[in-house]
Amino acid sequence: MASWEDVRRIALSLPETGERPSYDALPAWTVRNKSFVWERPLRRGDLDALGPAAPDGPILGVRVADLGVKEALLADDPARYLATPHLDGHPIVLVPLDRIDVDELTELIVEAWYARAPKRLAAAHRAETAPPAT
Template sequence: MATWDDVRRIALALPETTERGTYDDLPAWRVRDKPFVWERPLRRPDLDALGDAAPTGPILGVRVPDLGAKEALLADDPEVFFTTPHFDGYPAVLVRLDRISVDELTELVTEAWYARAPKRLAAELRAQGAERPRR
């Protein structure tokens, strides 16, 4: 299953990606200063909302293109993808990092990058035929 090293390697392989901590100094990866994936441990309100269903282990926050994509991921694999009330109405999902394959993580991080990258930069990457970073 995937690790933080995998997240870092995949994200930093994408053009103009930087790693910079969040306000609480957790790792986050950005394209032109727009975050697209980040470490997101569960906080007290999240734990209260999830109750016994609250997962343990590393949690990755991932930006998705829109709320439809979010709903599709949540419905597709609830053992991997979930959300909390904090993210209601926001195009992002939470991912149980220890339950996602590296191939699926690569696709997810790449799509998150495309969702946040400026259109011209995204078009340049697509034109190069580099839909996915090298593993």
């Protein structure tokens, strides 16, 4: 099970990432002022839409590369990745932190960062972290 400290540690390990309050004064992590992950509690409309399947506990909002990635995540593991009508048309998934392990969380956050980072910054980071050629 992942925690907010895991989210913070992973997000802040990425280049040019900062933490600031979101619209609801909850933590959000940004790269060059573009949010890529944030705390996103379920709202009344979300709870109504999800019904009895609505998780309780901390929820992470995650920006993904595009709607195709969103649909793939939702289809792959609907217990782990959620969306609500409010997010229709937006490349965003919701993730209950108690349903994801730290390794998968790391992959998700890094990919969210790549989706929002400027192309040159993302390319430089990929080059720095690529395994050595054999």
